[in-house]
Amino acid sequence: xxxxxxxxxxxxxxxxxxxxxxxxxxxxKETIQELHAAFxxxxxxxxxxxxxxxxxxxxxxxxGADISEFADFSIAQGxxxxxxxxxxxxxxxxxxxxxxxxxxxxxxxxxxxxxAMAAHFRIASxxxxxxxxxxxxxxxxxxxGTQRLPQLVGKGxxxxxxxTAGMIDANQALQYGLVNHVTTQEELVPLAEKLASRxxxxxxxxxxxxxxxxxxxxxxxxxxxxxEIEQFGNCFGTEDFKEGTTAFLEKxxxxxxGK
Numbered sequence: 001x002x003x004x005x006x007x008x009x010x011x012x013x014x015x016x017x018x019x020x021x022x023x024x025x026x027x028x029k030e031t032i033q034e035l036h037a038a039f040x041x042x043x044x045x046x047x048x049x050x051x052x053x054x055x056x057x058x059x060x061x062x063x064g065a066d067i068s069e070f071a072d073f074s075i076a077q078g079x080x081x082x083x084x085x086x087x088x089x090x091x092x093x094x095x096x097x098x099x100x101x102x103x104x105x106x107x108x109x110x111x112x113x114x115x116a117m118a119a120h121f122r123i124a125s126x127x128x129x130x131x132x133x134x135x136x137x138x139x140x141x142x143x144x145g146t147q148r149l150p151q152l153v154g155k156g157x158x159x160x161x162x163x164t165a166g167m168i169d170a171n172q173a174l175q176y177g178l179v180n181h182v183t184t185q186e187e188l189v190p191l192a193e194k195l196a197s198r199x200x201x202x203x204x205x206x207x208x209x210x211x212x213x214x215x216x217x218x219x220x221x222x223x224x225x226x227x228e229i230e231q232f233g234n235c236f237g238t239e240d241f242k243e244g245t246t247a248f249l250e251k252x253x254x255x256x257x258g259k
Contacts, residue, residue, distance in 0.1 A: 002034045002037075002038065003030065003034065004018065004019060004020050004028075004030055004031040004034055005017060005018055005019055005031065005034050005035060005038055006019045006056070007038050007041075007042075009042075009045070009047065009048060011197075012047060012048065012049040012050065012196070012200050013048070013049070013050050013051075013052060013193060013196045013200075014038075014042040014045065014048040014050075014051050014052070015051075015052045015053075015054065015189070016035065016038050016039065016042070016051060016052070016053045016054075017053075017054055017055065017056050018031065018035070018053075018054070018055045018056065018061075018062055019056040020056075021056050021057040021059075021060075023063075023066065024059060024060040024062075024063030024064075024107060025055040025056060025057070025060050025061065025062045025063060025112070026062065026063050026064055026065060026066045026111075026112075027062055027064070027065050027066060027111045027112065027115070028065075028066035028069055029066075029069060032085060032088060032089050033088065035053075035089055035115075036088045036089050036092060039051065039089075039092065039093055039096060039100075040092075042098060043096050043097060043098045046258060046259050048098060049098070049099075049196070049199070049200040049204055049258070049259075050098065050099050050100075050101065050196035050199050050200060051096070051098055051099065051100045051101070052100075052101050052102075052103055052189065052192045052193070052196065053093075053100060053101070053102050053103070053115070053116075053119060054102070054103040054104075054105055054188070054189060054192070055105055055106065055112075057105075057106070058105065058106060058127075058185055059106045059107065060105070060106040060107040060108075060112070061102070061103075061104045061105050061106055061107065061108040061112050061115075061116060061128070062107075062108060062109070062111060062112025062113075062115055062116075063107045063109050063110075063112060064109045064110035064111055064112055064133070065110055065111040065143075067137070078139075078142070081142065082142035082143065085111075085142070085143050086142075086143055086144055089115070089118070089143075090114055090115065090118040090143045090144045091118070091144070093115070093118040093119060094118045094119075094120075094144075094148075094215065095211075095212075095215060096211070097207075097208035097211060097212075097259075098204075098208075098259075099120050099196075099199055099207055099211070100118075100119040100120050101119060101120065101121060101122070101123065101192050101195060101196060102115070102116040102119035102121070102122040102123070103122075103123055103124075103125075103188050103189055103191075103192040104116050104122055104123065104124040104125065104128045104130070104170075104179065104188075105124075105125045105127075105128065105185060105188055106125065106127060106128055106129070107128070107129050107130075108124075108128060108129070108130045109129070109130070109131050109132070109133055109167070110131075110132060110133060110134055110141065110145075111143050113130050113131065113132055113145065113149075114132075114141060114143040114144050114145045114148070115143070116130075117144065117145070117148040117149065117152060117178075118143075118144060118148065120211065121180050122178065122179040122180060123179055123180055123181040123182070123183065123188065123191055123192055123195070124170040124173060124174070124179040124181070124182050124183075124188075125170065125182070125183065125184065125185040125188045126170050126171075126182055126183065126184055126185070127170070127185060128169070128170040128173065128179075128182075129167045129168070129169055129170075130167060130168055130169075130170075130173050130178065131161060131165065131166055131167035131168060132145045132149065132161060132162050132165070133165040133166075133167075134162075134165070135162065135163065135165050136165040140162070141162065145162070146158075146162065147218075149161065149162070149178075151218060152176075152177060152178050153176040153177055153178050154176075157176055170182045181195075202256070203238075203240035203241075203243075203244055203254075203256045204240070204256065204258055204259045205235070205238050205239075205240040205256075205259070206235055206238075206240060206241075206244075209231040209232075209234065209235055210231075212227065212231055213227050213228040213231045213232075216228070239257050240256050240257060243255060243256055243257065244256065
């Protein structure tokens with residue numbers, strides 16, 4: 001089905017692997033479109049409870065965007081590139097109702113770090129390097145990097161990372177709060193799967209509501225508390241709520257219907 005990515009589904013987890021090792025998994029237009037399609041299919045799949053996104057090989061998650069595709073763009077073309085990319089992939093991933101874990105193996109630079117930041121949370125291998133080097137090319141991050149990085153690490157650290165175009169290692173990313181866990185390359189995907197299995201014990205419907213509520217806090221003009229109240233109330237009308245509360249009162253494990 002795909003030229004630049006691989007997908008697999010097992011035990012409720014869909015794993016999407018960016019597979020352009022000769023290009024260090026760099027994001028080109030075709031790969032962005034394929035990722036959109038794969039995320040959409042997984043999100044609509046009733047059997048998929050968690051999505052893991054990672055890169056092929058041991059060197060890179062995604063080493064950046066494919067610069068050769070836009071080196072000669074005009075102002076209008078550059079603006080459209082950012083707008084389309086955010087709509088098709090980065091904002092799309094951030095707002096999926098299915099949880100997305102980014103398993104960052106190796107370099108996550110530019111658009112690669114922006115993709116990882118669009119995921120709902122991140123884990124990294126101990127050889128990972130992360131950064132937004134765009135200003136060294138005379139441009140700025142355009143796939144949400146200037147917005148999501150400050151949200152995750154704070155304004156001062158984000159400003160330093162963006163303005164120096166420098167990279168941080170996995171342990172520094174952990175200290176900054178950019179990633180939640182650091183492990184070996186060999187244990188990276190198994191750790192992602194372990195975290196996914198813990199997520200899958202819970203209500204997919206409630207998790208989707210939680211994603212909507214958390215994201216609301218970062219949207220201009222949106223009162224996140226009101227969104228939380230609305231989503232909280234909506235949960236009371238779901239089969240998952242009935243099952244969860246009944247199981248609790250009956251002192252048994254809940255068997256949630258799923259998506």
